[in-house]
Amino acid sequence: MKTDHSLPQDRPIGPSLIIEVGVRIMIPFIQLFGLYVIAHGHYSPGGGFQGGVVLGASFILMAIAFDLKTSLRFFSLRANAVMASSGVFIYTGTGVLCALVGGMFLDYSALDAILTLGPVEWRSMGVFIVELGVGLAVTAIMASLFWDLSSGGDMDKGL
């Protein structure tokens, strides 16, 4: 099997109308599905990680179908860094907050001391908050993994 192993910089790749229009239609639905998976993660299959991967994959798809610059225009590096670190902060912050108000680390029922909803309700809410943090972090990291790998780290020219 003969394959083209020249560097991506000197391979002639033109824009394809079919792929661009198809991706433009697909991306909103992919992102909506990712948000749905994150929001329904605590009582149906899926969750923060899977939804985050689906959301990150939509930006990867954008970077493949158009180019790296288009992907970076919709999801800037600054927003990426803020999302990744705030996701980790939400996750650990929830856990530490539970420990501070008198429970164990990530023991959501202890959050009842802040706002009285009942321990059962707080367990459901706590899982949702943690899933949200995981989703934010995974979205940002998945997109930036692909950007870094495809551009060699300089975010200049993708595949």
Place this chain on the structure above:
Amino acid sequence: MIWQIDLLLLTLVVICGVTTIFLKDLLAATLVFSVYSFLMCLLWAEMGAVDVAFTEATVGAGVSTMLFIATILRTTRRSKD
């Protein structure tokens, strides 16, 4: 659990795994590995672990294949020195 489907999926998983090891071309090996991941996803779903199947479909068959391809496209066949 339908054992005929189980047997078919397990056979295909083994075939894809062995093919991935013995293929010389990296891009082809990556694509066969993606097929392997998708068959594993079907196997998880068939065994009732829908959550794991979802993870396998998104990460295994989707994103990790793209990461492999992105890495392979930045390599050349022969070394320069």
